Each structure stands twice: as structure tokens, then as C-alpha cells.
Amino acid sequence: MRLTVGSDPSAIEKIRDFAAWLLDIGEGNLGGPNDGEAIVDIPRDIVITNPHDPIGSLISFVYPSILENFNIADYFQERAILAPNNEVVQEKNDRLLSLFLGEQKEYLSSDSLCRSDFVHDEFDANLYSPDVLNGLKVSGLPNHKLILKVGVSVMLLINIDQKNGLCNETKLHVKSLGKRVIETVILFGSNIGNQIFILRMSLTPSEDKIPFKSQRRQFSLAVCFAMTINKNQGQVFIEFLVCSSKSLFSNMVNCMLFYPEFKIEND
Structure with missing residues (x-):
């Protein structure tokens, strides 16, 4: 309607x-x-017809001529790849990130254990080695390894400053990459176009399933050419791709009623 x-x-x-x-x-x-x-x-205009590089054809549908248009704010506002889990999201983001020219910059987090939780318990450091802490992937927490290039679209993972539009799920455009600061521009909302400098922050995951408390110091950002389906709340896209599984198909059909164009990758 x-x-x-x-x-x-x-x-x-x-x-x-x-x-x-x-x-x-x-x-x-x-x-x-x-x-x-x-x-x-299935109508032919929404079917993937390239059997040799289906992912490439899907990316070209959602992000056509991305290297020529990445400096246009509206370009990223109207497009997205939606996926059911973070593993699929990471795969698609890595593929799109590889298309960008220029040198990539790798940011590694500093992870530590909150030892105050072990005051009355015997502490075994081997159980919580740096590799274990680095491998934690929790919702709302940036990954240990963050790889970025100038020009990519990123998403803020926490609320920093609501008044200035720096809220969870805010989309930003990377303008420059420093050792201790990342320069970005807001892509959405009333603060669109504002220049924002992102610093590393110390974050503690709130996931109850983890039997200990840890702290991660990292830039609270994630590449967001692709995102999980729940991250698209309140957003309207002209072109998008849904990477679905059979269990998600019924919900996906209800979602697609609100969009004029879409592509499906059924894994």
C-alpha cells in the first residue's frame, strides 16, 4: 500500500x-x-542465473558499480544484504571489502579477564588464555579482528551519543583510518553528513551464557554491507538481498511484501 x-x-x-x-x-x-x-x-527476474559466481551476481544486484558510487551517501542508505546469522554476514562483508582498492588496515582488540569474579575461587589462567578471549564473538561486541578500508560502510554497535545521532546500528562512512582514531561521516538520520571520530572503547559483554566476565578494548564498529535480519529494523531499502534458509522462508515472504525488488540466495 x-x-x-x-x-x-x-x-x-x-x-x-x-x-x-x-x-x-x-x-x-x-x-x-x-x-x-x-x-x-519463480519469476525469472528474481532468479540467480549465473551458476559460476552466484555471490558475485547477487552483489552486483544490490551494489552495482560500488567503486564508482561509494562516496555517494544515498547509495548505501538504500541498499543492504540481510542474512540469518553472523557467519553469513561475515562472508558477504569480506567479499565486498575485497572489492575496494587501497590498503586495508587491521585493528586487533585488547582482551582481558575481570579477575574480581575469581576472588573466592581458584583461578586457572590456562582456561582463559588470550586466544580464548580473542575468540569470543558476542552480540553487540566488536570482533577481536576488525579489518577496514577507506570508503567502506560501517555500523556502530553501541549507544554513544544519542543527541548527535551516535546510536546502536547507526551507519557510518569511513573517511580515513588512523592508529588510534577512525574518521567517519554519518549516513542516516537528522545528523547525516556530520563528521564523527571514533575511538577505541572498553566494553564488557552482557551475554549470560558466558561463565565469566571479560573486557574488550576495540573500535565499536562492524562492516555493514551485509547485516543480520534483526539489524534492519526501521530501515527502508530500494534494493536488497535476503540470504535465507528454509526455516526462514515464511518470515522472509512476509518481510518481502514491503519491498518492490529483491533477490534470494537459498543456502
Whole structure:
């Protein structure tokens, strides 16, 4: 309904046909009578046709001519790759990061254990070696290794300054990479275009599943060409890709009702 406002008649008809097709899938009206499984014809314009480099064709769909357009703020505002988990997100981000020219810069975190938790317990340092702490990957916490290049799109992982638009999930554009500071520009919201300098911060994960408390000092950023599905709340994209599994397909169909164009990679 939102997409039809202000659109020309041909676009409105295309949007309605697309929505009707999605609803027919959800209601089991496609593929003929079935007992829960059916073969459904997918429209050719949303099918991946390149068997040799499907990931490359998907990236070209979402981020066409990325090296020519990465300095345009609107370019990253309207595009995203959505995935169900961080492993898929990392894979797609690494592929896109490799497309950018220039030298990449690697930032490693400093991880330490909060030993105050072991005041009354015997402390075994071997159980919590630096390698163990470096390997922790917790939601909301930056990875131990952060690799960036000038021009890439990154996402802020914590709330820093709400008044100036520095909130969790804020998208930023990297302008320069220093040893102790990263220069960025805000890509979204009322503070779009503001120059922001990001410093390392000491963060403690709040994950209850971890049986000890640790601290990580790192830039609270993550490359965000691709992001997990829950990170796209409140955002509107013109073109995007959903990397889905079978268990996510029904939820993905409901999500796609709100978008005019999409691509599917079913792993």
C-alpha cells in the first residue's frame, strides 16, 4: 500500500502482481494440489542465473558499480544484504571489502579477564588464555579482528551519543583510518553528513551464557554491507538481498511484501 502512493499505473500493477504472487505462496495456491510440498515457478527476474559466481551476481544486484558510487551517501542508505546469522554476514562483508582498492588496515582488540569474579575461587589462567578471549564473538561486541578500508560502510554497535545521532546500528562512512582514531561521516538520520571520530572503547559483554566476565578494548564498529535480519529494523531499502534458509522462508515472504525488488540466495 505504501509503495503504490505516487507511483505510475504500470508500477502499481507490477507491485500488486508481485504482492499477489507472494500471498499465493503463503496460502499454498501455487504448484497445484499438494501435501505440504510443491514445486513453485519463480519469476525469472528474481532468479540467480549465473551458476559460476552466484555471490558475485547477487552483489552486483544490490551494489552495482560500488567503486564508482561509494562516496555517494544515498547509495548505501538504500541498499543492504540481510542474512540469518553472523557467519553469513561475515562472508558477504569480506567479499565486498575485497572489492575496494587501497590498503586495508587491521585493528586487533585488547582482551582481558575481570579477575574480581575469581576472588573466592581458584583461578586457572590456562582456561582463559588470550586466544580464548580473542575468540569470543558476542552480540553487540566488536570482533577481536576488525579489518577496514577507506570508503567502506560501517555500523556502530553501541549507544554513544544519542543527541548527535551516535546510536546502536547507526551507519557510518569511513573517511580515513588512523592508529588510534577512525574518521567517519554519518549516513542516516537528522545528523547525516556530520563528521564523527571514533575511538577505541572498553566494553564488557552482557551475554549470560558466558561463565565469566571479560573486557574488550576495540573500535565499536562492524562492516555493514551485509547485516543480520534483526539489524534492519526501521530501515527502508530500494534494493536488497535476503540470504535465507528454509526455516526462514515464511518470515522472509512476509518481510518481502514491503519491498518492490529483491533477490534470494537459498543456502
